[in-house]
Amino acid sequence: MALGQRLELKQGQGLVITPQLQQAIKLLQLSNLELEAVIETELERNPLLQRDDSDPVGEGNDADAHAQAADSGESRELELGDRDTIAANSDLDASASDVYGDDEPVVRERESVVSDSNEGPMVDWSKAGKGGGSFDGDEDMERALTREKTLTEHLTDQALIAHFSAPEMAIAQILIDAVDEAGYMRVPLAEIADRLGCELALVEKVLTACQGFEPTGIMATSVPECLKLQLIERNRFDPAMAALIDNLELLARRDLSALRKVCGVDEEDLSEMIAELKSLNPRPGAAYGAEPSQTVVPDVFVRPDANGGWRIDLNSDTLPRVLVDQKYHAKVATSARSESEKSYLNDCLSQANWLIKSLDQRARTILKVSAEIVRQQDAFFVYGVEYLRPLNLKTVADAVGMHESTISRVTSNKYVATPRGVFELKFFFTSSIASNDGTSAHSAEAVRHKIKTLIDGEKASGEILSDDRIVEILKEAGVDIARRTVAKYREALRIPSSVERKRQIR
Template sequence: MALGQRLELKQGQGLVITPQLQQAIKLLQLSNLELEAVIETELERNPLLQRDDADPVGDANDSDAPAEASDSGESRELELSDRDTIAANSDLDASSSDVYGDDEPVVRERESVVSDSNEGPVVDWSKAGKGGTGFDGDEDMERALTREKTLTEHLTDQALIAHFSAPEMAIAQILIDAVDEAGYMRAPLTEIADRLGCELALVEKVLGTCQGFEPTGIMATSVPECLKLQLVERNRFDPAMQALIDNLELLARRDLSALRKVCGVDEEDLSEMIAELKSLNPRPGSAYGAEPSQTVVPDVFVRADANGGWRIDLNSDTLPRVLVDQKYHTKVATAARSESEKSYLNECLSQANWLIKSLDQRARTILKVSAEIVRQQDAFFVYGVEYLRPLNLKTVADAVGMHESTVSRVTSNKYVATPRGVFELKFFFTSSIASNDGTSAHSAESVRHKIKTLIDGEKNSGEILSDDRIVEILKEAGVDIARRTVAKYREALRIPSSVERKRQSR
């Protein structure tokens, strides 16, 4: 067969990532702080863009009643039950917009209200935030990869592998945030329990687990407790050392005779004990880099509604406003003569309009996803941290008609202020365990709670349950779980094995 060249015409479909679409995707995953930097760059580069520092028309956060939607760009309130009126772009495709479906999920029959604002050419965006996922240059990436890990990051990494349940992980995150640079807990545990709506015993239990993290002595509530944790780790904590730690004020006064009497030891033993005490680190957190103090400005507010539901509002108080200067465009367009000048002017106008449209789509998408998360986790806002439901990106993506990657970008570095505190949107996503009949899923947190309940019930029943027996009981309850998973959850809960529990019961 002879070889030759020929021309063929074929028709096909393909996704082209245009520079504008890349910009829209990038804006979606940026935090408010990073978004402000991007807007500042665009304001310097594009002469048709300008910042409007005037007060926004209407304030949804200050109104008690939902405002009427209008075409003039005023603030408006939209009911979630009428989702077909909420339009947003799912994958940031400029040619289409998402519309909520009719099969709206209802959680505990609580209605939610969403507020959106500034539908006109003027858009508000937040001036501050925390975190980020993207790097704008090699210098930023190199600085991020070579910087020293902070104490908060070090503790968070350990908490992620401690196999906490979702409520316990939420408590652990709050406790870690309350640790100062020296490594001590500074927030009252009762205040944390009241804010999260959980029992004080659960907060104390999580703190006990966190105090087992490295470095030893971390997250102690006082210096004596910090020293005690380190001595226990070295297996050097005895009654004499306990008496020495309880009387540190005598050591500070160098009243050695009173110390010998209190500890019941001679001079040589006391010298060894003091030397042991000096080898400890009273500031275990000082070995890690101090994290810059930044105030998290929430992107979304969740407030109780007068009708018993929840209002979801965009944070419009701290949002910068950008717009296209139409007067300046008209003036320059009239004076433009050459084709290059007209082309540059048209390009600036197109980029300015696209930026404003992308920012508007970003706000709508954040509002849309936040509303669905509040709907799915309604029980958390009502009853507290122990009522977090299993939730993943796919569930939210299917409910709002978006792709999972879009939901992931939206929930990264976005914060929501709730009556129970400020949380990242990713905080509300928890794992689940499939059932043995394949019809439903069980929350991993609820399974851990069942395991703990079964073991706690051993005191009343007198029967010590092995891991295999726990697996059988859970399978009878419809939970498909392996024995090694039960052992992993039991160890994460700091519960000894059945053999050790039998020995303790004797």
């Protein structure tokens, strides 16, 4: 067969993920904190973007209008530049276009993506502590001087007066940096010695000296070593106590008879030893200041509606407020001379418009998916976790007309504040457990709650329920569940077995 070249035309379909589409997908799965970091980067990079620092909620009649809208439970669409509250009821049956429009956004002089709930005016926390926000320089200095000393600073201060040589001080600083919030060494000493190019014996010598710092038990490599250091400081570390520390797993199982044999003591002495052990601090570093933990900020609020349904509002504090400066664009466009300058300016304008459109799409999608989840799990909000229904991504995706991957991205790292607490949106997706009477299936989360309720009621009834007995009770309630599933759920709830629970009562 002869080989040759020829030209052919073929027509086919394919999906090309453009950089703009990649950006929209990325924004969809970001948490509110990650989104704020991305917006800050875009504000620094794109001269046509600027933060909208205007008061999101007007005064006087405008504020009254917002309050009336909240009471009436009205539902409004999110529009670029619109500052009305986004609301949706859980019993919405409108089409997708009623909630999530496909119209192209119109770029205005002060174009912004904003949705304000009735929580009050938005506070721009990105300015706090930078001299232009709610904290001035004097307050920052006072806060820095009066804040609690961290564990690293406390240990460093002691290392400076420990008469270390220069090499030992360098090793001590590396060891201190490797201490976690609880006060334990989590990095192997051999790794530190290899990193610093020194002998392991020298690192161990410095660590031994550092373990004499306050608080007692600090920089231990394990819980038994931490307890040992505290007992030595109290002069209470004898062979019997050493045997007790080496067999903490027996103490955790409340196997007192085995402990008495291992320690070689009677029942009274063992009780005193256990009491002594309970007086120790297994987390010596927890008493010192650390970086403040980030409070979960909900992306969506769910409130009871006046009509008996549920009102869903986007949290305005988590929505970035950015706009395209059209005046600045017009001014710079007239002074652009070369084609490269005009191209750069057009690219900035295009990217700014696409970013605002992506933020608008993100807000609409979160609202739409949240409204559907609330509709599906309405019984949970009314009656509690026992009425949580089985729900998967496909069910929500089919209801809102989106792909399952989109629902997965929307519900990742997004939180909703409800009358029953703050939950991640993924909390409402639970697997199903079949019923033995042919009725609707039960949610796995609801079954776990029933198991916990049964075990919590053991003290009142005086009966310790085995896994087999729990299976029988659940089957009587219509839940078809296997014993191994009960054991798996019990272990996930960190509930010991029935044998260990009996020992705890003795």
